[in-house]
Amino acid sequence: KNQVEQSPQSLIILEGKNCTLQCNYTVSPFSNLRWYKQDTGRGPVSLTIMTFSENTKSNGRYTATLDADTKQSSLHITASQLSDSASYICVVSAKDSSYKLIFGSGTRLLVRP
Amino acid sequence: GAVVSQHPSRVICKSGTSVKIECRSLDFQATTMFWYRQFPKQSLMLMATSNEGSKATYEQGVEKDKFLINHASLTLSTLTVTSAHPEDSSFYICSASTASGNQPQHFGDGTRLSIL
Numbered sequence: 001k002n003q004v005e006q007s008p009q010s011l012i013i014l015e016g017k018n019c020t021l022q023c024n025y026t027v028s029p030f031s032n033l034r035w036y037k038q039d040t041g042r043g044p045v046s047l048t049i050m051t052f053s054e055n056t057k058s059n060g061r062y063t064a065t066l067d068a069d070t071k072q073s074s075l076h077i078t079a080s081q082l083s084d085s086a087s088y089i090c091v092v093s094a095k096d097s098s099y100k101l102i103f104g105s106g107t108r109l110l111v112r113p
Numbered sequence: 114g115a116v117v118s119q120h121p122s123r124v125i126c127k128s129g130t131s132v133k134i135e136c137r138s139l140d141f142q143a144t145t146m147f148w149y150r151q152f153p154k155q156s157l158m159l160m161a162t163s164n165e166g167s168k169a170t171y172e173q174g175v176e177k178d179k180f181l182i183n184h185a186s187l188t189l190s191t192l193t194v195t196s197a198h199p200e201d202s203s204f205y206i207c208s209a210s211t212a213s214g215n216q217p218q219h220f221g222d223g224t225r226l227s228i229l
Binding site: 043044 | 119155156157158159206217218219221222223
């Protein structure tokens with residue numbers, strides 16, 4: 001069964017600190033892995049998208065890694081800001097006829113001053 | 114960047130009312146549009162996939178007569194919740210893509226539907 005699991009479920013950090021969010025997946029065949037940021041009451045916004053051959057991808061203070069062998073990904077946030085408070089969702093696309101997205105349940109991040 | 118506009122952002126209405134939600138791709142042609150539902154503190158659940166000019170493909174457990182989807186053009190898809198009841202209250206989000214595969218899905222800002 002195709003699944004995406006994220007940890008931790010929630011995280012509280014102080015402004016300026018770094019943090020790392022984890023994502024494990026069992027999706028096969030694998031097409032790509034995406035990280036989205038979702039503010040409360042808003043739609044998800046894409047941060048990164050990585051294919052099988054990509055190990056790391058950065059978008060400003062966000063850096064995503066992918067280990068396709070162990071089927072793990074991480075999202076590292078550097079020098080956190082209050083505006084980073086949001087849910088971060090790991091999404092994996094299966095390489096089938098529909099290319100459906102399989103969503104993780106998200107990590108709720110709260111950055112405190 | 115690609116922009117997807119969703120309207121209305123919030124709807125409050127009485128039980129039995131039908132509600133239409135619009136999803137527009139503002140600066141690109143969306144071959145495929147997706148409709149999701151999200152309950153509090155849960156992730157997005159795909160309801161249906163629609164391709165322009167053809168019937169939508171619904172996920173298992175989603176009533177097609179309850180959630181009517183029309184994708185009449187490459188820039189507009191609509192979701193109509195027919196005879197809505199309190200259990201239909203949720204956050205509905207659309208996304209649009211130029212193609213399947215490695216193309217990103219661009220999400221709208223969602224519609225908060227509250228049925229009294």
